[in-house]
Amino acid sequence: MKIGGLQRVSLIDYPGFICAVVFLQGCNFRCSYCHNPELVEPRLFQPCIKEKHVFEFLSTRKGKLDAVTITGGEPTIQKKLCDFIKQIKKMGYAIKLDTNGSQSHVIKTLLAEELLDFISMDIKAPLERYKEIVKVPVDSESIMESIRLILKSKITYEFRTTIVQSQLDEDDILRIGKLIAGAGHYVLQKFVPIKALEKEFLKEKNYPDDKLQRIKKSLENEIRSVTIR
Numbered sequence: 001m002k003i004g005g006l007q008r009v010s011l012i013d014y015p016g017f018i019c020a021v022v023f024l025q026g027c028n029f030r031c032s033y034c035h036n037p038e039l040v041e042p043r044l045f046q047p048c049i050k051e052k053h054v055f056e057f058l059s060t061r062k063g064k065l066d067a068v069t070i071t072g073g074e075p076t077i078q079k080k081l082c083d084f085i086k087q088i089k090k091m092g093y094a095i096k097l098d099t100n101g102s103q104s105h106v107i108k109t110l111l112a113e114e115l116l117d118f119i120s121m122d123i124k125a126p127l128e129r130y131k132e133i134v135k136v137p138v139d140s141e142s143i144m145e146s147i148r149l150i151l152k153s154k155i156t157y158e159f160r161t162t163i164v165q166s167q168l169d170e171d172d173i174l175r176i177g178k179l180i181a182g183a184g185h186y187v188l189q190k191f192v193p194i195k196a197l198e199k200e201f202l203k204e205k206n207y208p209d210d211k212l213q214r215i216k217k218s219l220e221n222e223i224r225s226v227t228i229r
């Protein structure tokens with residue numbers, strides 16, 4: 001496993017749970033606004049943390065932490081992800097996975113083996129615009145399959161989209177809403193211009209709040225709960 005970082009405690013990554021966060025190194029997408037360039041761009045990679053170190057740390061936190069959030073980068077491109085999660089689950093922790101949903105076969109296995117308690121999938125764009133936003137060719141059928149698997153699953157989930165004004169217009173966001181019609185929860189995530197894969201994105205502006213509120217209201221025709229954060 002290529003582990004790029006370990007955050008020992010977080011109160012915000014897994015709603016209602018105190019968790020540790022494991023950051024996996026490497027991603028198959030290249031979203032310009034990515035706020036974790038050091039986990040995406042190989043020239044910025046730091047030496048990996050050993051799995052053994054993560055397990056040792058978690059063994060000392062039983063009863064103090066409830067869960068582990070696994071994020072990246074993109075966790076599902078790591079070959080040993082299933083085994084890694086199995087070992088953490090055996091220690092009694094709940095697991096939250098953050099994913100871009102590109103590897104539906106991995107999500108299928110993780111759900112079938114009941115290895116996840118919460119899954120959060122980023123939806124980057126309406127399908128026709130995916131490649132333009134993530135800067136690499138995309139298997140849109142795999143994205144759709146991930147959405148279907150998550151909608152059918154019995155676990156807690158959320159879909160979320162980072163809203164960058166220059167990347168997605170209102171119509172794009174409403175078309176994303178159609179992709180996940182019937183979902184329980186969708187998060188419109190404001191872009192925070194602190195770090196970005198492409199430096200010029202640090203000058204990006206967010207939509208005004210009243211416009212985001214209007215979009216949220218329209219989305220609520222298709223989705224039970226929409227949050228702006």
Ligand code: SF4
Pocket residue numbers: 027028029030031033034035036040072073074100
């Ligand atoms: S935003 Fe997510 S999917 Fe996009 S490059 Fe960064 S880690 Fe990868």
